[in-house]
Each structure stands twice: as structure tokens, then as C-alpha cells.
Amino acid sequence: MALLIGDGLWSLVIFTVIFLLLVDLMQRRKFWTARYPPGPMPLPGLGNLLQLDFENMPYSFYKLRQRYGDIFSLQMAWKPVVVVNGLKLVREVLVNHGEDTSDRPPMPIYNHLGYGHKSKGKEL
DSSP: OHHHHTSSHHHHHHHHHHHHHHHHHHHHHHHHHHHSOOOOOOBTTTBTGGGSOTTSHHHHHHHHHHHHOSEEEEEETTEEEEEEOSHHHHHIIIIITHHHHSOOOOOHHHHHHTOSTTOOOOOO
């Protein structure tokens, strides 16, 4: 009867949210470790956003580079990001493996800005 009134509804909502976040974390971790370079453990839903200082990004990347090496991975919310440090390594990635790194993922905003096969131009 308490669930119908709403007295115990908050505890059910909190339990459901925690359960879904844990399932999300376990599912992502299984695929994350197999495909990406090592990096800090992401939080469910937020990824590594709380571990970065957005006002001083070079220092954040410097600290992560000391711990995880020249190539490490981050997760920005649900999007994985691979960070490559060092001129020699960046040149190898962009020049020697250019076919693998030249394509960018599709972004929905491009359709509205006038890029892509379904885009429509805007007249002023």
C-alpha cells in the first residue's frame, strides 16, 4: 500500500537507478578493456569527466601521460576517446596509419549545418 501512496517510492527509484548504473558499468567494462588502450576507470554515466580539469587540460593530460603512457583512453560520458601524446607517435598515427584514423564518426549536428547527403541549404 505504501508504494501506491508514494512513501516507499523514492527507495525504489534510488535502487533502480543504482542497479541500472551498475549494469551499465559492467557491460561497458567488458568491451572497454578489450578494445582500448589503458586509462583511468570511468564512472557510470559520467565517464572520466570528473577526473579532468577543463581549465588546465594540458596539465591533466600530462598527469595521465605519466601514469598510463603516451597512448591512453578516456571516456567522455558515453563516448570513448583515445589520446595520443608526442610528436613521433602522432606522426606515426596520422601518416603511417592515416587510413585507419582519417574517418570521423557521424555527428547529427552536421545534417543541420548543411553537411551530409540529406542536408538542405538555408537561404538568407
